[in-house]
Amino acid sequence: MLLALAAVCLAGGAAAVGQYGYFPDQPEAVSVADLTRLGGRYHERAVVVRGRLGFAYGNDFRVQVLEDPDQVASEILMALPYMSGSEMAFVGASDLEVEGWFFSTRMLDEYTLRSHPVLRNYPFDPSWIRDSLDQRTQGFLAAVAVTPINDTEDLASKREREARAEMEIGDAVKVEPGSVPAVGIGDLAAEPDTWLSHRVEVVGKFRGNNLYGDLSIRDKKTPRDFVIKTGETAIWVTGMRPAGSGFRLDPKRRRDTNKWLRVFGRPWISDGMVYLRAERIELADAPGDEALEPVDIRVAEREAREAEFGPLDIVFSLPLDGEREIPLDAVFRVQFSNRMLEGSFHAAVDLLYDDDPDENPFPELEVTYDEANRTLLVTPNGALDPARDLRLILYREIEDEHGQHLEPDPLAADEWGEDAVRVLRFRTASS
Numbered sequence: 001m002l003l004a005l006a007a008v009c010l011a012g013g014a015a016a017v018g019q020y021g022y023f024p025d026q027p028e029a030v031s032v033a034d035l036t037r038l039g040g041r042y043h044e045r046a047v048v049v050r051g052r053l054g055f056a057y058g059n060d061f062r063v064q065v066l067e068d069p070d071q072v073a074s075e076i077l078m079a080l081p082y083m084s085g086s087e088m089a090f091v092g093a094s095d096l097e098v099e100g101w102f103f104s105t106r107m108l109d110e111y112t113l114r115s116h117p118v119l120r121n122y123p124f125d126p127s128w129i130r131d132s133l134d135q136r137t138q139g140f141l142a143a144v145a146v147t148p149i150n151d152t153e154d155l156a157s158k159r160e161r162e163a164r165a166e167m168e169i170g171d172a173v174k175v176e177p178g179s180v181p182a183v184g185i186g187d188l189a190a191e192p193d194t195w196l197s198h199r200v201e202v203v204g205k206f207r208g209n210n211l212y213g214d215l216s217i218r219d220k221k222t223p224r225d226f227v228i229k230t231g232e233t234a235i236w237v238t239g240m241r242p243a244g245s246g247f248r249l250d251p252k253r254r255r256d257t258n259k260w261l262r263v264f265g266r267p268w269i270s271d272g273m274v275y276l277r278a279e280r281i282e283l284a285d286a287p288g289d290e291a292l293e294p295v296d297i298r299v300a301e302r303e304a305r306e307a308e309f310g311p312l313d314i315v316f317s318l319p320l321d322g323e324r325e326i327p328l329d330a331v332f333r334v335q336f337s338n339r340m341l342e343g344s345f346h347a348a349v350d351l352l353y354d355d356d357p358d359e360n361p362f363p364e365l366e367v368t369y370d371e372a373n374r375t376l377l378v379t380p381n382g383a384l385d386p387a388r389d390l391r392l393i394l395y396r397e398i399e400d401e402h403g404q405h406l407e408p409d410p411l412a413a414d415e416w417g418e419d420a421v422r423v424l425r426f427r428t429a430s431s
Contacts, residue, residue, distance in 0.1 A: 026223075026252075027099050029159075032068035035076050039104035039139045040331030040379055041366070048099045049141070050149060051075075066098060066141060076102075076139035079122050080146070100143040106331070107318075108140075118142050163248050170244030173280040175199075175264045186233045188267055192274045195267045202276055203284050204228030204235070205294050206242060206259045209251035212296055213371070219273050226251045228261055228276075229294040230287075237263055240278040247283055260284040312404040313337045315374075317392075317424055324427035328385075332378040332392055334424070338400040340376070342369045348397040350416075351380060354389035354425075357416070361385070384428045391416070392424040 027046035035042055035049065051066040054075065068074035078098065101118050113119050122142050182201045207214055207227035214227055214234035225236050226249075242249040242261065249256040262284040265276045316335040319326045332351070349367045353359065364381035378392060393412070396419050399405050408421040416423060 032066055032076055033074045035102055035139045036074050038379060040377060042102045043104040043107050045102055047102045048097060050097050053096055076141055078141040078143055080143050095149040097147045097149050098141060098143050099145040100141050103140045103142065105140050166241045166243040167245065167248055170240055170281040175280055180264065185228065185230045185235055189233050189235060189274050192267050192269055197266055199264060199266055199279065202263050203287065204230050204261060206249055206257050206261050207234060207294065208254065208257055211254055211257060228263065230292040232295045236275050237278050238275050240281060242281060244281040260286050310337060312400045312406055314422065319426055321424045325429045326426050327429060328383050330384060334376040336374045336400065338402065339371065339374055340369060340400050344397055344399045345369055345376060348395040349378060350393040351378060352391050352393065354391055386428055387430045388428050390426045390428055393420050394422040395419045396421050
C-alpha cells in the first residue's frame, strides 16, 4: 500500500524533474557505502543504488534513510518529491533499488536548496546539514524511481539487456553500401541546405557526450545525443545512442573516443546549428587522410581568441584556507579564475601532514577536475587523522587552458620545495 503510494508520488515528481533535463540518464550503479565514503565524487550525479529502507531521528524530525545491507551504520538520507517531512513515513525494512540524484550535503546551502531544479521539489530541511548531526546527514538521495528488489531482475542482467536493445536499434535500419551519398562533416556543416531531409552517410570520430568541449553543451537536444568530429568540425548526432551491430560505446568515457563511426541519417537545423538524426550506426575504419583526425579545440579556447582573459589565480577553496576543525571525511575543492588544462593536475597535487612531509598518508588520493565550475576536487579516499595540521600543495605544472601558471608563493617553495607554488593550510578536528 505504502509502496503503491510512493509510486504515484514518483510519477508526478519524475515528470517535473524531467522537464528541467535532470531525469537520470544511464545512472551509475553504486553502493550506499560508496556514497557515504566518497560523497564529493558523486555530488549531483545520477545513480542507481540498492539498500534497505529505514528511518532515523533528529532532535525534532524523523527522516527516511537508505541503509547499506552489508555495512553497519552506512546510510544516507533519502526522500520522494512533493512530500512534506511529516509524510515521510517509515514503511518498514524493505530491500529497494532506488534511481535518483545524489547530493553531498556539505556542498549545499539554503539558496541551492531553494533554487536547484531538482532539490526544490524535495522535502529537505537545511537544519539536517548542520555540523552537529551525524554521518548520515552527509548524503541525500533525491529519489526518482523506487522499486522493490524482489520484483526486479539482477542489476547486471538488466544492464546487459539494455545494452543488447541499444545495439539492436542501432542495427535495425538496413542500408545498401553506396545507396546514399557520403558527405563529410565539414561539407555538411558548411552547406547543410543541400542535404536537409535526405539520408546521407557521414563518417566521424566518436567524441562522447561532448567530452572534449567541441560544441556548446547548450545546443544538446536530448540526453542521448553524442558528438562526432573530423578536423576542426563537429556535429551533434541525435535520435540514437552510439550503438550498433556488436558494439556499444559509452558517451561518458574517453576510452571509447578512439572509435570511428559511420552514421546513416538525415540532417536538420535548429537555431542555425546542424544536427544529424541517426537511423543506423556502424563502426568504421579510420580514414587514410590524417587531416580528418579531430583537432582538440575547445569552445572555451575559441572564445579566448576573441576575449581578454585575466591572470590565473585561486578564487575559492572549501574548506577555506586556514580553516580549523575540518571534518575527518573532508573532500577538498579549489576553484580557479580561469578554465584549467585538466591533464596538468596529474602528479601535481599533494595532500600531506605538516609534521611528516615525507610520509604518503593517502595512497589512493584522487584528483579530478570539474570543468563546468573550474574546480579541482581532491578526495583523500581515507579518513583524516584527528588534530593534525594538513597541507594541500599545488605544483608549478598546473596551468590553465591559455598556458598560464599560478603565481608562485615564495613561502610555498621555502617549505615544500622549489616546484611548490601554492599551499592551502588546514587543521583537522580532534575527533
